[in-house]
Amino acid sequence: xxxxxxVKPASVAExxxxxxxDGAQALSGGQTLMPTMKQRLAAPTMLVSLTGxxxxxxxxxxxxxxxxxxxxxxxxxxKEAAAYPALANLAGGIGDPAVRNRGTIGGSLxxxxxxxxxxxxxxASGATVVTSKREIAADDYFQGMFSTAxxxxxxxxxxxxxxxxxAAYAKxxxxxxxxxxxxxxxxxxxxxxRVAITGASEGGVFRWAEAxxxxxxNYSADAIKGLSLDPxxxxxxxxxxxxxxxxxxxxxxxxxxxxx
Amino acid sequence: xxKVAMTVNGKAVSGxxxxxxxxxxxxREGQGxxxxxxxxxxxxxxxxxVHVDGKAVKSCTVFAADVAxxxxxxxxxxxxxxxxxxxxxxxxxxxxxxxxxxCTPGMVMSSAALLAENPxxxxxxxxxxxxxxxxxxxxxxxxxxxxxAASGQDANAIAAE
Ligand SMILES: Cc1cc2nc3c(=O)[nH]c(=O)nc-3n(C[C@H](O)[C@H](O)[C@H](O)COP(=O)(O)OP(=O)(O)OC[C@H]3O[C@@H](n4cnc5c(N)ncnc54)[C@H](O)[C@@H]3O)c2cc1C
Ligand code: FES
Ligand code: FES
Numbered sequence: 266x267x268x269x270x271x272v273k274p275a276s277v278a279e280x281x282x283x284x285x286x287d288g289a290q291a292l293s294g295g296q297t298l299m300p301t302m303k304q305r306l307a308a309p310t311m312l313v314s315l316t317g318x319x320x321x322x323x324x325x326x327x328x329x330x331x332x333x334x335x336x337x338x339x340x341x342x343x344k345e346a347a348a349y350p351a352l353a354n355l356a357g358g359i360g361d362p363a364v365r366n367r368g369t370i371g372g373s374l375x376x377x378x379x380x381x382x383x384x385x386x387x388x389a390s391g392a393t394v395v396t397s398k399r400e401i402a403a404d405d406y407f408q409g410m411f412s413t414a415x416x417x418x419x420x421x422x423x424x425x426x427x428x429x430x431x432a433a434y435a436k437x438x439x440x441x442x443x444x445x446x447x448x449x450x451x452x453x454x455x456x457x458x459r460v461a462i463t464g465a466s467e468g469g470v471f472r473w474a475e476a477x478x479x480x481x482x483n484y485s486a487d488a489i490k491g492l493s494l495d496p497x498x499x500x501x502x503x504x505x506x507x508x509x510x511x512x513x514x515x516x517x518x519x520x521x522x523x524x525x
Numbered sequence: 526x527x528k529v530a531m532t533v534n535g536k537a538v539s540g541x542x543x544x545x546x547x548x549x550x551x552x553r554e555g556q557g558x559x560x561x562x563x564x565x566x567x568x569x570x571x572x573x574x575v576h577v578d579g580k581a582v583k584s585c586t587v588f589a590a591d592v593a594x595x596x597x598x599x600x601x602x603x604x605x606x607x608x609x610x611x612x613x614x615x616x617x618x619x620x621x622x623x624x625x626x627x628c629t630p631g632m633v634m635s636s637a638a639l640l641a642e643n644p645x646x647x648x649x650x651x652x653x654x655x656x657x658x659x660x661x662x663x664x665x666x667x668x669x670x671x672x673x674a675a676s677g678q679d680a681n682a683i684a685a686e
Contacts, residue, residue: 268544268545271527273590292591295591299587299588300567300586302545303566360657361571361657361658362654366580
């Protein structure tokens with residue numbers, strides 16, 4: 266890995282300043298960025314660690330809203346997001362315990378891996394991504410595989426989730442990486458049901474409108490039995506063909522509905 | 526180069542590091558604590574697991590500078606004060622939980638983190654907790670038995686495979 270300067274600010278304001286420098290990049294848990302740097306696919310000249318910023322850590326509940334600091338680890342969310350059990354459960358199923366002790370929600374959302382777990386929860390919940398500059402609605406935040414609405418020097422400080430009446434995440438693990446081969450997050454609110462699929466599409470996480478409509482009028486696994494996703498936009502690789510992933514995604518939605 | 530200080534196995538240590546110095550390298554090359562093994566160097570195998578402030582982490586995927594000021598525990602800190610094997614280490618020996626021993630430091634550190642959180646884990650809980658620790662020799666069964674035994678449970682209760 267190429268060398269770089271390392272800084273660890275104690276506040277968001279200091280981090281904003283540090284990240285405005287040319288070649289500076291945010292470091293959170295490092296569980297994705299460090300392997301990437303070892304492969305020299307990223308070579309920042311300065312890393313700005315966000316893990317020393319107290320105001321970016323922790324889980325807070327206010328009525329039916331759950332706010333998670335961007336530098337909060339998966340392990341902490343698993344333990345402390347009891348007010349939103351489907352989300353706590355998702356966090357507790359990411360990778361393995363050592364990855365969960367370092368990896369953070371902010372890092373996962375900034376990276377927007379097409380097989381990552383958190384993007385589906387954020388999109389299905391209709392959460393708000395709070396950054397160092399503004400607030401971004403989930404529907405505007407995800408812009409395709411590894412691509413987000415974040416601008417140069419902008420970083421996530423927190424994520425605000427409205428807590429649904431019922432919700433669940435169902436993930437079919439790719440056994441070697443433990444990422445989702447396909448995963449579905451289903452969230453039911455008074456105003457309707459939102460469904461987000463991860464792991465399956467070439468375009469990254471997406472909402473499945475037909476399933477949302479069917480489940481909003483009849484919230485049962487059977488309601489989407491006859492629906493199917495178009496395999497043409499799906500990921501096809503040695504782990505599963507496009508048709509396999511399209512089918513698996515529907516099965517995961519059914520399992521999530523049954524579990525919620 | 527910057528100077529970092531931390532506590533390792535109860536002892537205050539410090540050293541000069543580059544930004545890119547990994548915690549695994551700081552421990553092995555800086556402190557001579559070569560019990561922490563580097564298997565994959567890509568956060569997949571778990572051979573390098575140590576505890577940082579009581580939590581299991583993969584030391585190949587943590588920068589030394591990022592954990593300055595922390596308390597780190599490595600496999601060298603797992604023996605009893607008189608140098609005899611600690612409970613988990615002894616259980617690995619008794620139940621033949623290792624062959625080549627390469628994965629063992631990480632297995633022991635992950636097991637210790639599990640038992641600190643959950644003193645009487647079930648077989649299933651042990652298997653899930655050790656998901657990020659890969660062993661290429663023993664096939665896990667005896668490792669699970671060792672962890673059951675270390676937690677004071679009947680290791681023979683699990684079916685032979
Ligand atoms: C063995 C293994 C298994 C895994 N399994 C899963 C899994 O099952 N499901 C899953 O979803 N993930 C999985 N992951 C990924 C894991 O969740 C990562 O922790 C996560 O994707 C990245 O978070 P991080 O905090 O480590 O970010 P980092 O690696 O520090 O950063 C990732 C990227 O985000 C940027 N960044 C970090 N924080 C911010 C911020 N606050 N604002 C803006 N940009 C930021 C960085 O500059 C970098 O580009 C796994 C990883 C490993 C190593
Ligand atoms: S050497 Fe760190 S996980 Fe393999
Ligand atoms: S004992 Fe050889 S890798 Fe586990």
